[in-house]
Amino acid sequence: MNITKYLKEKFPSVQLVSSIYYQWDIGIHFSLGGEIYQFKENDELNLERFRLVYKQASTIFNELFEQNDDLFLVTNVYKYKTKKQRTRKLKVYQPFLKYKSTLNRIQVRTYPYPFELDEAEECRMQQFSLLCKRKDIRVNELLKAVSNEDFPLKPKLGGYSTGYPDVFFVNITKDIIFFIYDDRGCEVIAHEAERIRPLYEKYYDWIDEMDRKRIKAGLERQG
Template sequence: MKIMKYMEERFQNLEFIPSIYNQWGIGIHFCLGENIYQLKEKEELNLKRFQVVYEQITIIFNELFEQNDDIFLVTNMYKHKKEKCIRKLKVYQPFLKCKNHLNQILVKTYPYPFEINNAEEYEMQQFSLLCKPQDLRVTELLKAASNEDFPLKPKFGGYSTDYPDVFFVNITKDIIFFIYDDRGCEVIALDFKRIRPLYEKYHDWVEEYKCM
């Protein structure tokens, strides 16, 4: 199965761009970091905050995904059209346990999805891999998604234009999980029953939710 076929069947008209929460009628928007500021005095990174963020997103992921679930790992890479195409090796290799999965990654090019000056000079490459959570170094993936704006490792490789966006699509449970940076993450689902336990257990982290 390809990612767009699945999306047409289950999440019609949803675009893999931030924010998925605003595009869908069922979801939860979580606020991360428990109001701990990212920086200490003298602009030193507050590592305590990032540890809290890592713990929160790991908890959320583990509530949504089981090791044997079928998932798509979808990555948007944003680039200037004149930049050389990045190899999928650099996009996925650090986070795959088995390098044979590199041969299964699909890529499709789309127009640049954001409103900026000279947007026609840019494009989006979307990589997708059908796999299972057990095939991934999930901890490193979650941290890399959170580290977007700060000099912390692990980090996603990519182009100079924008930091990559990574979406975890659970096709076993019809749930999509997206970490936009250290400030928050979004979960959407076909059925609120799938994510209600998450809402009830971690209500203190919830920024807003929709269950129509």
């Protein structure tokens, strides 16, 4: 099985790019970090916020993924087609996988650049996917790296100037997709509402008031 075939079967209207929550009726958008601002009054990074973000992201992930669940670890890399560009080496798979042998199973496909941009025709999206188990991944460190996108914190992912890599966790055992876009929030969508309804009830306070009505309607429509 590959990620394209799986999505076509279970999430036919979903394209694995940011804002999956708006592409599917059954989903939850969580806001991370509470009301703690990223910087202190002296302009230093407020590490208290990031510790909270890491804890929240890990908590949500662990509610959705068990150790033996099968999943696709999917990464989108955005780059120019021809221009030479400065880049840091992409660090999504090798540093965060426990077994180097799994690297040989990574698949890659190239797509048009999916976002509005003046130079969109000059860009492309490369999508890497790896079928593995949750227990094969150093999850907490990878979630931290994604959360650190806009800040000088480690661990860090590489990437190009056209955009920080997007990382998706696609649980094919439970038919759930988890996407943390940066320190501000994460999105969860599910094939069946009952898979994520307990999450909505348990972490209701992590959901913005403006999102609650839409989320509740999606969960009740299927339920």
